[in-house]
Amino acid sequence: MSHPRSRLGLSFVTAWLVLAAALFAAVPARAEAASPARAASVSVPAGVTAGVAVYDRQTGSFTEQYNAHLQFRSASVVKILIALDRLWDHGPDYTLPSDDRARLDSMLRSSDDSVADDYWTEDGGSAIIDRMVSRLGLTDTADPPPDYPGYWGYTALSAADTVRVYRWILDSSPSALRDIVMGDLRASTRCGVDGFDQRFGIPASFQQPWAVKQGWSGFGATSDCADTTASAARGERVATAPAAGVDLARPALHTTGTVGAGDRSIVAVFTLHPQGTSFGAAYSALDTVVRSLNVPGAVPRPGAWYGTWGSHVQVRAGTSTSSQVLTRLPAGVEALIGCQKQGEQVTIGQYTNDWWAYLPLYGGYVTNIYLSYPGNKLPDVPTC
Structure with missing residues (x-):
């Protein structure tokens, strides 16, 4: 047999829970509201x-x-x-x-x-x-x-x-x-x-x-x-x-x-x-x-994402400026790099580079000069 005070405590707790449930039910639900953890998982830029x-x-x-x-x-x-x-x-x-x-x-x-x-x-x-x-x-x-x-x-x-x-x-x-x-x-x-x-x-x-x-x-x-x-x-x-x-x-x-x-x-x-x-x-x-x-x-x-600079950057079928132009990158877009390899040495302004990055999304190459990285070869991208 439980102690009378225990029974009283349980009755009080039960009543409180019923009241809390009723109050919670009175709050209108919002179908679009995600849990805090789920909302935090969505990365939305400033x-x-x-x-x-x-x-x-x-x-x-x-x-x-x-x-x-x-x-x-x-x-x-x-x-x-x-x-x-x-x-x-x-x-x-x-x-x-x-x-x-x-x-x-x-x-x-x-x-x-x-x-x-x-x-x-x-x-x-x-x-x-x-x-x-x-x-x-x-x-x-x-x-x-x-x-x-x-x-x-x-x-x-x-x-x-x-x-x-x-x-x-x-x-x-x-x-x-x-x-x-x-x-x-x-x-x-x-x-x-x-x-x-x-x-x-x-x-x-x-x-x-x-x-x-x-x-x-x-x-x-x-x-x-x-x-x-x-x-x-x-x-x-x-x-x-x-x-x-x-x-x-x-x-x-x-x-x-x-x-x-x-x-x-x-x-x-x-x-x-x-x-x-x-x-x-x-x-x-x-x-x-x-x-x-x-x-x-x-x-x-798979691959590494890098920012790009310049307008109408050409994506080519090969690693030279004589290779067929497949398309051009939207100005300033972040590009997925699958691999890189050496090719024609290119000079643009003060920059010279013979490494070319392969963009799997476009099926072609761009000179590494147009990637937002200070070195000629990307550090976390494999060689093609």
């Missing part, structure tokens, strides 16, 4: 606003949520919804006329803005968003502001809703539709039609398999990936006047898609950067966020 969600389809749970319900202007990520709406009434095989299918492929694989412009006009503009919100049960997705009715890239979207979209495609959509959309995202080209490098975020951080739809807005124009400079498309322009709610002014860079065998993890990372941030700097900041995430099934790319 000045960057980020929204993150990583969903493990194998366990049916989130491994990362950070501002997951925060709305961002979608930029080109909304092209997934535009494509789904376009395909919606073409079941059961979702066959489009050949020219229309080629346009849809270009929009999803190479982020073709002209196709998005056409579909937006042909299919009712903001009505596309309204239909997809209803069909997929989206909660954070909203039409572009009334003052920008033609700007599909100003559609509001969150990381949480983006995960929901991918979950519907992978787990609930008809297989023919899923094969079209995911097939295009797996075939994402390194360069967008507008000349921007699409290999940031998920592709830069993880080895294949992955499927991606990227988004960017507010960086003007570039010729890093193209022979001619492309002008900014209508949907990707930056607002000239501030708008309430979703930020339409700061440069935006987003990476979304799936990673791992069987599309195990769904990853959605949305970012905004300080005014004046270059594409290369935003690219590197976004990569920092993505590399900090817990992404089940992902295999990180």
